[in-house]
Amino acid sequence: VEKEEEFFRITLANGIHYLSKAVIIAVGSKRRTLNVPGEAEFKGRGVSYCAPCDAPLFKDKVTAIVGGGNAALQAALLLTIYSPKVYLIHRREQFRAFPVYVDLVRNNPKIELVLDSVVEEIGGVKTVEWVRIRNVKTGEEKRLEISGIIIEIGSEPPKDFFKKLDLRTDEKGYIIVGPGQETNIKGIYAAGDCTAGPHKKKFDQIVTAAAEGAVAALSVYEQLKLGIEEEIAGY
CATH class of the missing domain: 3.50.50.60 (FAD/NAD(P)-binding domain)
Structure with a gap:
């Protein structure tokens, strides 16, 4: 988009130009990713970025949520409707969410908190089968057996x-x-x-x-x- 006197020139990827006196930018935002091995490979095969969209797909399966904000905690609570166990993985010790959500996840027997931890790798054969995490304070690594992971770390x-x-x-x-x-x-x-x-x-x-x-x-x-x-x- 370039300004030309009283007009804006919009150039598309195919080289076509349009002139307009006004422009509405509605390009949206992009989900942040973990950028770890296995994430792109298993996208749509156990890796998700939308709990309301995909939670029913994880019925009766052990799952994980990555994030520490309101969206992540809401996603974890939603997953408990379908999943028998939900790991909530957060890189810090404290959540950045409303106290009411924090209380709900801490008191939900289906949710296991995995704090001070980051995801290092997502693995499996045809679909997600495990996630490798690392404790940022101790450096200790361990593998969690899961069937799905929902990444809720915001957008940009x-x-x-x-x-x-x-x-x-x-x-x-x-x-x-x-x-x-x-x-x-x-x-x-x-x-x-x-x-x-x-x-x-x-x-x-x-x-x-x-x-x-x-x-x-x-x-x-x-x-x-x-x-x-x-x-x-x-x-």
Whole structure:
């Protein structure tokens, strides 16, 4: 995306160009990965990044969750509906989650906490069969026999793309937007998982992302058809 006078030139990967007076960026964010041996190999064969999507697939199977935030603890609690045993692997001693979730996982007999530990390798034959973990304090390694692992360590936006456009972002790289989803660059709006919207720290759902898209579209309409513009984001 490049600015050309009052237009933006959008160049696609196939070389096709488009000119527009407004642009809505809705590129989403990408799930963070562990980058360990076996993770990519077993993706979709026991390695998952979405508990609500895949939890039923692990019915009556021993599973593991990696992460220490709200999403990870919620995933562990959800898995206990289907799985007889859930290992909750976290690299620190303390969780970064709401106290209510921490209490629930600590008191759930199906959840075994594996703290101060990181995943070193995921293995198996056709599907996930085990995970090798290492204690970050003692260096001790051990293998857990599991049939599935859900990785919940957050997501990140395409920061480099945003930097090229000089878009203002927060400390994590998400685009800062105003009430009309406008960015710090006139004519560029952003919506969805790539933004630092006010609800992001509490809710990160499809419905909230879609709502931002609707607001952005209405703002573009007001700008182009009615000549109404919000103040540039950035405060």
